[in-house]
Amino acid sequence: MHAYRSHTCGELRAEHVGQIVKLSGWVHRKREHANALFIDLRDHYGISQVVVYPTAQFYEAAKRCPSESVITVTGELLKRDEEAVNAEIPTGAVELRADEFIIESGAAPLPLPVFGEQDYPEDIRLTHRYLDLRRETLHKNIIMRGQVINSLRRRMIEGGFTEFQTPILTASSPEGARDFLVPSRLNPGKFYALPQAPQQFKQLIMVAGFDRYFQIAPCFRDEDARADRSPGEFYQLDVEMSFVTQEDVFQAIEPVMAGVFEEFADGREVQTPFPRIPYKESIEKYGSDKPDLRIPFELTDVSEFFTDESKTGFGIFAKITNGGGKVIAIPAPGATDNQSRKFFDSLDKWAKKEMQAPGLGYARLRKEEDGAVVSQDPALKNFDPAHLKALLEKMGLSAGDGVFFSAGKTNDAYKLAGAARNKIAADLGLIPEGVFKFCWVVDYPMYEWDEDNKKIDFSHNPFSMPQAPEGKTAMQVLEEADTDEKKLDILAYQYDIVCNGVELSSGAIRNHKADVMYKAFEIAGYGPEVVEDKFAGMINAFKFGAPPHGGIAPGVDRIVMLLAGTNTIRDVILFPMNGQAQDLMMNAPAQVDKAALKELNIKTVAVDPKA
RNA sequence: GCGGGUGUAGCUCAGUUGGUUAGAGCGCUGGCCUGUCACGCCAGAGGCCGCGGGUUCGAGUCCCGUCACUCGCGCCA
Numbered sequence: 107m108h109a110y111r112s113h114t115c116g117e118l119r120a121e122h123v124g125q126i127v128k129l130s131g132w133v134h135r136k137r138e139h140a141n142a143l144f145i146d147l148r149d150h151y152g153i154s155q156v157v158v159y160p161t162a163q164f165y166e167a168a169k170r171c172p173s174e175s176v177i178t179v180t181g182e183l184l185k186r187d188e189e190a191v192n193a194e195i196p197t198g199a200v201e202l203r204a205d206e207f208i209i210e211s212g213a214a215p216l217p218l219p220v221f222g223e224q225d226y227p228e229d230i231r232l233t234h235r236y237l238d239l240r241r242e243t244l245h246k247n248i249i250m251r252g253q254v255i256n257s258l259r260r261r262m263i264e265g266g267f268t269e270f271q272t273p274i275l276t277a278s279s280p281e282g283a284r285d286f287l288v289p290s291r292l293n294p295g296k297f298y299a300l301p302q303a304p305q306q307f308k309q310l311i312m313v314a315g316f317d318r319y320f321q322i323a324p325c326f327r328d329e330d331a332r333a334d335r336s337p338g339e340f341y342q343l344d345v346e347m348s349f350v351t352q353e354d355v356f357q358a359i360e361p362v363m364a365g366v367f368e369e370f371a372d373g374r375e376v377q378t379p380f381p382r383i384p385y386k387e388s389i390e391k392y393g394s395d396k397p398d399l400r401i402p403f404e405l406t407d408v409s410e411f412f413t414d415e416s417k418t419g420f421g422i423f424a425k426i427t428n429g430g431g432k433v434i435a436i437p438a439p440g441a442t443d444n445q446s447r448k449f450f451d452s453l454d455k456w457a458k459k460e461m462q463a464p465g466l467g468y469a470r471l472r473k474e475e476d477g478a479v480v481s482q483d484p485a486l487k488n489f490d491p492a493h494l495k496a497l498l499e500k501m502g503l504s505a506g507d508g509v510f511f512s513a514g515k516t517n518d519a520y521k522l523a524g525a526a527r528n529k530i531a532a533d534l535g536l537i538p539e540g541v542f543k544f545c546w547v548v549d550y551p552m553y554e555w556d557e558d559n560k561k562i563d564f565s566h567n568p569f570s571m572p573q574a575p576e577g578k579t580a581m582q583v584l585e586e587a588d589t590d591e592k593k594l595d596i597l598a599y600q601y602d603i604v605c606n607g608v609e610l611s612s613g614a615i616r617n618h619k620a621d622v623m624y625k626a627f628e629i630a631g632y633g634p635e636v637v638e639d640k641f642a643g644m645i646n647a648f649k650f651g652a653p654p655h656g657g658i659a660p661g662v663d664r665i666v667m668l669l670a671g672t673n674t675i676r677d678v679i680l681f682p683m684n685g686q687a688q689d690l691m692m693n694a695p696a697q698v699d700k701a702a703l704k705e706l707n708i709k710t711v712a713v714d715p716k717a
Numbered sequence: 718g719c720g721g722g723u724g725u726a727g728c729u730c731a732g733u734u735g736g737u738u739a740g741a742g743c744g745c746u747g748g749c750c751u752g753u754c755a756c757g758c759c760a761g762a763g764g765c766c767g768c769g770g771g772u773u774c775g776a777g778u779c780c781c782g783u784c785a786c787u788c789g790c791g792c793c794a
Contacts (some may be wrong), residue, residue, distance in 0.1 A: 132794055135754075135755080136750090137753050137754065137755095138750090138753090138756095139750070139751075139752060139753055139756075139757095140749080140750040140752090141751045141752075141753060142751080142753075143753095144752080144753055144754065144756090145783095146754070153754095155753090155754070157752085157753090158721060169737090172745090173744085187752080189752080190752055190753080190754090191752055192753090194754080198754085201766075215727065215745070216727080216728090216744085217727070217728085218728080219727090219728065219743080219744065221743095222743085222755075224728075224729060224743085225729080226728065226729080227724095227728085227786070227787095228787065229785080229786060229787095230728085242766090282793075282794080283792080283793055283794090284792085284793085291771075302793095327793065328793095329792055329793045330791085330792065330793080332788085332789080333787090333788065333789090335793075359733090373738090395794095428774085456721090459720065459721050459789095459792070460720070460721055460722095460788080460789055460790075461720095461784055461789080462720060462721095462789090462791095478744095525789095550721065565758095566794060567794075600794095609794070611794085612794045613794095642753090659794090663728080684786080684787095685786080685787070685788090686786095715748090
């Protein structure tokens with residue numbers, strides 16, 4: 107018989123009764139009864155019940171054996187009495203009578219209970235990640251992650267894509283985040299960068315004449331964490347294709363995304379085809395370029411209703427709208443009827459505190475005896491009746507509903523309105539579960555106004571191809587944009603996939619023409635030397651025959667996160683770092699030996715706590 | 718860098734208006750129980766109330782500072 111097991115803890119059934127079997131696993135739970143000790147023995151595959159009778163000479167040892175010790179038990183598999191069958195588990199019809207009992211590895215008192223699904227502090231979970239990973243939910247998530255990646259890989263290969271491996275030690279890449287730097291021993295004073303994405307490499311793979319590239323690619327960015335953003339590193343399904351239009355990329359990727367979500371949906375609905383929403387429309391309707399389409403209401407620009415103070419009696423919004431700002435209405439369906447004043451006040455408080463905004467005005471809409479809908483709250487209280495009626499029609503709201511107003515500079519007003527839309531929907535319970543609503547967000551602007559530096563800059567990836575109307579070239583479009591206003595109106599072949607308000611991916615048709623690239627950078631205020639210095643590998647390659655190409659890079663961690671039904675990215679990563687980008691289990695980052703630094707020609711300096 | 722929340726037993730949490738010896742559940746230890754499967758019953762151990770300072774006759778509770786974790790803003794496709 108095998109040293110450790112004849113079966114796994116998940117496979118024994120009635121048909122095995124009478125056999126001598128051997129199981130190894132962890133002591134999950136123990137129940138001592140007058141005439142028998144029951145042990146739930148757990149491994150990767152399941153749980154089997156072991157019964158130890160007091161007559162066994164190892165009874166005391168088994169009884170004292172702590173939870174999560176690893177044991178090996180040999181004995182006869184017994185059929186359970188009818189009344190004793192546990193229908194909850196697949197192995198519930200049988201139990202293993204322990205005739206031999208070996209403690210392979212005892213467990214010390216646990217800092218983190220494995221049994222049960224209770225929530226525990228993040229730092230303890232991360233420090234003892236191997237214990238947390240023994241728990242059912244996390245264990246399942248990690249298994250699913252593997253299956254999702256297998257599925258993505260299979261679907262890409264079936265779609266005619268080839269998997270490539272690009273360098274980890276490389277030069278700084280153009281994604282705009284902070285780089286992780288690695289000192290070079292052989293080149294004193296010089297550093298590699300870890301790739302923020304294999305962006306330039308995958309484009310160079312196209313220039314090299316390969317056609318359909320993909321990679322489950324590790325990406326490294328030294329930016330602060332969020333609940334849905336792991337610090338330091340994450341994985342993308344990185345894709346690039348030659349001789350394609352934006353439409354070709356959509357046709358290649360939409361079935362992969364829809365397919366993998368359907369495969370793991372487990373009863374949840376996946377809506378296809380994915381609607382396409384222009385960036386501008388997304389901002390105007392949802393206050394965000396990652397709209398949650400499950401939310402059954404949209405924003406309305408009501409600025410025009412507040413410009414004339416004589417009709418509104420409300421000076422604050424008049425001042426904002428006349429100063430070029432906007433007032434955006436966010437509906438709260440049914441909230442006047444169903445919610446207390448506290449609900450409305452708490453959102454205002456949330457806007458001030460968490461969003462660091464001036465505030466979020468609100469109005470509760472009630473019906474007067476004569477049938478007119480009015481509000482006693484400040485923003486609408488003194489409205490001219492006909493004017494109020496027109497406003498309510500514009501917003502599509504009636505008595506019983508509530509409405510919030512986000513007011514300020516255009517970008518700020520939409521940003522707050524978008525966040526408020528998400529929060530209001532969540533607080534009112536208006537976000538349906540059990541459905542994945544995707545969309546493509548398209549037609550991103552090529553440039554945006556950089557308020558800090560008072561200049562035009564790239565809004566996203568500088569390597570996107572500017573859109574040009576039929577009969578015009580991209581170069582012509584760039585050359586004809588002779589004012590800031592015209593420059594800001596240029597759109598790019600740049601797109602995102604969003605699912606349930608989670609940004610899964612962005613991609614673009616690339617700018618593969620060297621001369622257009624120089625011009626595009628010139629508009630953003632960068633001379634040719636910047637292009638040549640920063641993106642030497644790519645711009646040189648483009649001078650030797652580059653195919654038109656484009657691609658996309660859906661985030662693997664976020665795909666798994668959505669499928670696992672969690673909104674914490676750490677729940678789908680095997681060994682994640684904490685919010686401060688520390689690995690509490692491995693104790694990284696850490697100081698290194700002076701000798702190691704010397705070899706790398708590096709000196710560390712003390713940080714002045716006051717600086 | 719900024720803002721919100723949290724911090725009380727190994728873990729999850731309660732702790733009133735500032736008032737005597739800080740509680741419960743889970744876990745742990747010991748005992749009991751003829752079959753449990755979140756077993757049950759009895760008993761026990763276990764506390765720098767995150768840390769430092771202040772107010773007060775008296776602080777888990779109020780104030781100031783600080784640290785840790787977490788969520789968000791900035792940042793980041």
